[in-house]
Amino acid sequence: MKITLLGTGDAPGTPIIGCDCRTCRDARNGGKSNRTRFSVLVETDEGKVLIDTSPDMRQQMLSRGIKHIDAVIWTHGHYDHYTGFGEFHRVQSHVDVYGVTDTLDYILDYVSFLKPRRHDVIPGEPFEIIGLEFTVFEVNHPPVEKAIGVIIREGDRKVVISGDTDNNIPEKSLELIMDPDLFIVDAIIPDDVGFHVKKHMDAKEATEMAEKIRAKEVVMTHLSHYYKPHEEAVATFPLGYDGMEFIF
Numbered sequence: 001m002k003i004t005l006l007g008t009g010d011a012p013g014t015p016i017i018g019c020d021c022r023t024c025r026d027a028r029n030g031g032k033s034n035r036t037r038f039s040v041l042v043e044t045d046e047g048k049v050l051i052d053t054s055p056d057m058r059q060q061m062l063s064r065g066i067k068h069i070d071a072v073i074w075t076h077g078h079y080d081h082y083t084g085f086g087e088f089h090r091v092q093s094h095v096d097v098y099g100v101t102d103t104l105d106y107i108l109d110y111v112s113f114l115k116p117r118r119h120d121v122i123p124g125e126p127f128e129i130i131g132l133e134f135t136v137f138e139v140n141h142p143p144v145e146k147a148i149g150v151i152i153r154e155g156d157r158k159v160v161i162s163g164d165t166d167n168n169i170p171e172k173s174l175e176l177i178m179d180p181d182l183f184i185v186d187a188i189i190p191d192d193v194g195f196h197v198k199k200h201m202d203a204k205e206a207t208e209m210a211e212k213i214r215a216k217e218v219v220m221t222h223l224s225h226y227y228k229p230h231e232e233a234v235a236t237f238p239l240g241y242d243g244m245e246f247i248f
């Protein structure tokens, strides 16, 4: 399988409209600080699955030459994770969409005009798409009641995407996500900015979580402009960037 981080930004993306900080300036100058909103592409010879449909989905598909998506898995119903689905208008209809019932109820109300094919999934119960085994697990992202992360398995390889979450991931989920080859983790801010963001992990918490679940490789995502410009920040943190690929 191949995993591509299509979008590694937090909700407003980087640069933020109207912001002139060093990181946003680096983003405008074409640096890797330029971060579109969250989405991950999972590919095999059998097809392509999107984890979340970023508001920047159209731009992401065009810039990566993606012609067709076989399925979408939504982690939760926050604006920055699903609204790009509308960009399938007159491009693709009847897309297979997966998520927990609460999330599908909420999102499908907004995108019903595209007639997606609904697949309700249950945390801990595996399902197969494009020859891969997917399992969703509950995370903690209040006030969203049922936010999830995603486990992807192919043979003995295992990739875990945390989704948006703080570090109170339920015990049952921790058991499911142990020992991944790759952990793609929400780390919205570095740990030295003097404040904490609720609902997400900072880089320190994300690092501790990665150690707790014995991740072999870690990449941080859902990143805000509070990190230093990318090339400086990567000296300290394993930050992802838009277009970063992992092949297993």
Ligand SMILES: [Zn+2]
Binding pocket: 010, 011, 038, 078, 080, 081, 164, 222
């Ligand atoms: Zn988010």
Ligand SMILES: [Zn+2]
Binding pocket: 015, 016, 019, 020, 021, 022, 023, 024, 025, 225
């Ligand atoms: Zn900024």
Ligand SMILES: [Zn+2]
Binding pocket: 076, 078, 141, 164
């Ligand atoms: Zn969220």
